[in-house]
Amino acid sequence: MGNPYSNLKIFRHKEYLDAIENGEWMPPIYIRIKPTNHCNHHCAYCTYGSGDTDQKTENRDNVDHRSIIPWEDMQNILKDVCDMGVKAVTFSGGGEPLTYPKIKESARILQDSGIELSLISNGELLDEERATAFYKAKWVRISFDSPNKEEYCRLRNLKPERFDRVVNNIREFAGKKDGDCVLGVNYVVGKANAHRVYEAAELLKNLGVNNVKFAALIDNQPNYHRDIKDNVIKQIHNAINDFSDDHFQIFNNYENDWKDKNFAGVPYEQCYTCRLVTVIGADQKVYLCHTQAYDSNAVVGDIRDKGFKALWNSKETRDRLKSLCPRIDCKCSCVYEGRNQAILGYFDSNKHINFI
Numbered sequence: 001m002g003n004p005y006s007n008l009k010i011f012r013h014k015e016y017l018d019a020i021e022n023g024e025w026m027p028p029i030y031i032r033i034k035p036t037n038h039c040n041h042h043c044a045y046c047t048y049g050s051g052d053t054d055q056k057t058e059n060r061d062n063v064d065h066r067s068i069i070p071w072e073d074m075q076n077i078l079k080d081v082c083d084m085g086v087k088a089v090t091f092s093g094g095g096e097p098l099t100y101p102k103i104k105e106s107a108r109i110l111q112d113s114g115i116e117l118s119l120i121s122n123g124e125l126l127d128e129e130r131a132t133a134f135y136k137a138k139w140v141r142i143s144f145d146s147p148n149k150e151e152y153c154r155l156r157n158l159k160p161e162r163f164d165r166v167v168n169n170i171r172e173f174a175g176k177k178d179g180d181c182v183l184g185v186n187y188v189v190g191k192a193n194a195h196r197v198y199e200a201a202e203l204l205k206n207l208g209v210n211n212v213k214f215a216a217l218i219d220n221q222p223n224y225h226r227d228i229k230d231n232v233i234k235q236i237h238n239a240i241n242d243f244s245d246d247h248f249q250i251f252n253n254y255e256n257d258w259k260d261k262n263f264a265g266v267p268y269e270q271c272y273t274c275r276l277v278t279v280i281g282a283d284q285k286v287y288l289c290h291t292q293a294y295d296s297n298a299v300v301g302d303i304r305d306k307g308f309k310a311l312w313n314s315k316e317t318r319d320r321l322k323s324l325c326p327r328i329d330c331k332c333s334c335v336y337e338g339r340n341q342a343i344l345g346y347f348d349s350n351k352h353i354n355f356i
Contacts, residue, residue: 004139004182005213005251007338010276011346020272021347025318027084028278032290033077034094035103036068037282041096041122042157043145045190045217048094048294060294065095067282071102073304077280078109080309088116088138092290094282098125104133111136120186124162126169131176139182142170146193147203155192167207174208182210189254190217194228201239201250211249216257218333225258232258266326266334272343273336275321278312286311288324291335 010017019026037048048063069077081089089110091097098121100106110117116138123142126134134140146152149163156162174183185204189197197214204212214236216225225232233255240250271288279287281294284303292298300320301311311317326334334340 001210001246001249003251004184004211005253007342010273010339010343013276016276017343017346020275025313026275027086027312028276029086030088030090030277031081031086032090032092032277032279033069034092034280034282034293035074035097035100035106037063037065037094038068038099039065039093039095039122040099040124043143044155044157044192045145045188047218062283062296063294064283067094068100069280069282069284071105073284074102074106075109077284077303077308078106078113080307082110082113082115084309084312086115088118090118090120092120094293096122096125098130104129107133107137122156123166123169123173126173127165131169131173135173135176135181136178137181139184140173140177141184141186142166142209143188144170144185144200144204145188145190146196147200148196151193151196170204170209171207174210183208185209185212187212187214188217189214189228189232189258190219191224191228194232197232197235198239201236201243205243205248210247211251213251214254216254229254229258266330266337268337268340268344269325269327270344271321271324271326271330271336271340273339274324277336280308286317288321288330289334289336291332292330295332297329297331 013029016026016029039046048060091100091103091106097103097119107117117134118137118139118141119134120141120143123144126140126142144166145155149160152158152163153160170183177183187197187200201212214232236250236252236254240252244250274288277289278300279290279293280303281287283294286300286303286308287293287295288298288300300317301314303311305311306314326340
């Protein structure tokens with residue numbers, strides 16, 4: 001079925017790599033748009049601080065949960081995206097994108113223009129017309145962090161009936177979506193839900209999802225996963241053995257992600273991914289990447305000043321992205337480390353290329 005999380009997908013876009021190597025400027029391949037910072041859940045581990053806990057990633061110093069892209073401005077952004085030849089867009093948070101009043105219309109504009117669409121959601125509002133708007137998306141990924149109702153609602157500060165709503169929406173969407181739309185789940189593993197990993201995989205398979213990714217909670221304190229990692233890894237391996245088949249995949253990101261990456265420096269001096277993937281926040285600012293969204297030091301520019309297309313093609317943006325040095329400029333873990341290392345290795349392999 002392939003790995004949708006592979007860092008090697010970039011090599012399917014060799015024309016972009018050739019452009020970078022030749023010093024040419026290109027539109028981004030892929031954009032994440034955060035239409036609103038409002039969220040209907042309040043997850044204890046939310047890196048954007050929606051749960052009002054100390055888990056908000058420390059570099060996010062500029063999160064205003066009232067921020068929302070006005071519809072007129074969203075239409076201008078989407079027009080620019082379509083005109084530029086961007087290939088794919090994900091609606092994500094910030095907050096919960098399905099709370100955006102014009103999310104159906106936004107999805108329709110992109111799909112009518114031939115741009116590939118995806119969604120990252122908590123799933124509670126993935127019903128009725130909102131669900132229909134994403135049946136033909138390339139993928140939809142639901143954040144889901146416990147198969148146990150009481151535990152799920154405690155982690156998200158919700159009433160119990162809302163768990164049932166999410167589960168029913170997942171089951172319904174799995175049964176009605178287009179066959180080419182991949183329905184995945186992201187399960188963030190922390191101390192509160194670490195003992196439920198195997199159980200979660202079983203439930204999610206029975207609900208009809210196509211895959212589940214187990215990822216490690218990024219904590220603001222070192223050694224957070226030390227006491228739980230062995231048991232979590234064992235559960236993931238057992239779940240892979242017991243539940244994986246041609247219709248259901250399990251992605252074990254946890255085994256590499258549990259380490260204290262947020263306390264390690266970024267080991268390289270060039271970021272190419274920020275020229276290929278970018279983020280538009282609900283505050284209408286463009287950020288270097290989604291890890292650094294709402295970090296005031298990672299702002300590329302403000303769309304309200306000149307529009308997205310003009311901002312992206314400006315000399316200021318080109319100079320900023322070309323001069324970015326992650327080893328010096330990036331103070332948090334790099335979600336694109338594997339991809340950047342692969343691109344760096346590709347550019348470094350330009351001698352004696354026939355001696356493979």
